[in-house]
Amino acid sequence: MQSNEQRKRIGVFCSGGDAPGMNACLRAVVRRGIAKKLNIIAIHRGFQGIFDEAFEKMTPRSVGNILQLGGTIIKTARCKKFYSIEGVLEAVTILKKHRLDGLIAIGGDGTFRGLLELKKLWDGQVIGIPGTIDNDIFGTDYTIGYDTAIDTVIQMLDRIRDTAESHERAFVVEVMGRHTGFIALKVGIGCGAEEVLIPEHTIDLETVARRVKVAQKRGKKSIIIIVAEGVSKGNIFDFCNRLTTQKGLEFQTHISILGHVQRGGSPSALDRWLATRLGAFAVDCVLKGDTGIMVGEQNLQLVKIPLEDTQKKKPIDSYAYEIIHDLAI
Numbered sequence: 001m002q003s004n005e006q007r008k009r010i011g012v013f014c015s016g017g018d019a020p021g022m023n024a025c026l027r028a029v030v031r032r033g034i035a036k037k038l039n040i041i042a043i044h045r046g047f048q049g050i051f052d053e054a055f056e057k058m059t060p061r062s063v064g065n066i067l068q069l070g071g072t073i074i075k076t077a078r079c080k081k082f083y084s085i086e087g088v089l090e091a092v093t094i095l096k097k098h099r100l101d102g103l104i105a106i107g108g109d110g111t112f113r114g115l116l117e118l119k120k121l122w123d124g125q126v127i128g129i130p131g132t133i134d135n136d137i138f139g140t141d142y143t144i145g146y147d148t149a150i151d152t153v154i155q156m157l158d159r160i161r162d163t164a165e166s167h168e169r170a171f172v173v174e175v176m177g178r179h180t181g182f183i184a185l186k187v188g189i190g191c192g193a194e195e196v197l198i199p200e201h202t203i204d205l206e207t208v209a210r211r212v213k214v215a216q217k218r219g220k221k222s223i224i225i226i227v228a229e230g231v232s233k234g235n236i237f238d239f240c241n242r243l244t245t246q247k248g249l250e251f252q253t254h255i256s257i258l259g260h261v262q263r264g265g266s267p268s269a270l271d272r273w274l275a276t277r278l279g280a281f282a283v284d285c286v287l288k289g290d291t292g293i294m295v296g297e298q299n300l301q302l303v304k305i306p307l308e309d310t311q312k313k314k315p316i317d318s319y320a321y322e323i324i325h326d327l328a329i
């Protein structure tokens, strides 16, 4: 029989922005791992936790009652030190000192870039699990947290619609998504937005302003314009000002920035399902000897894709974008 000492030691951590379902995923990694005779070591605060040697040996009880919790109990961080070769080399020394055989990282494209760098200098196994509300990871249809974030934003937008309709107002609502429009597009469809502005499509402010005026003339009492943060680039006030002061097409708006509310909350059923399956599957991949991969889901099937591919640009659903204006007539 294998002694505890001989068992593979696998680290698990969350990195980048937190996302609902990270805890469910952690629970699955820990429990599937222990059930399969692995030692699972949680690393607190992402890559930074390697430098801080913030390691915790997990037991099945360490992840009790967390499945339904938002955020991540092992914390997360963005770690600049890992961008440098010296940083990666230091991390390798620490991983060797703690006799780790592999790492499972739950995060986004930045996290996977870190894993790719690590793989060049370390012979341990590296496996990524897509966890970000942005859903911007190539190779997986969905990322952990996206579904919950969409539900959260749609709830907020329904409330905005109530007040917008009562006061006959136009609202510009900024949503997260970093450089992509996956959140904006899906919530735009979900709340019947009149306009959805995303970085993947060129935006002509004059055309948008004209369409708003026409919609108002057609008798629309409320207008919701969703702006992905990749379009407003950190200054929604300036962007909105440019939009609403188009010559001859001026109109009034209220601005609403949803912000970090989008990242919190208890994971949806879909996120719990995705997170749990991906977490367990990542462990199975470790047992098979895989490395340099991300686990994901395509057409409802669990898949493995090379980590390099996660750096490609994920295409947006052009059909969904195309139908928005027809549905808002």
Ligand code: F6P
Binding pocket: 016, 017, 108, 132, 133, 134, 176, 177, 178, 229, 263
């Ligand atoms: O990647 C998730 C995300 O919420 C993005 O949508 C957003 O641009 C970013 O993180 C914000 O990060 P922070 O909380 O570190 O400012």
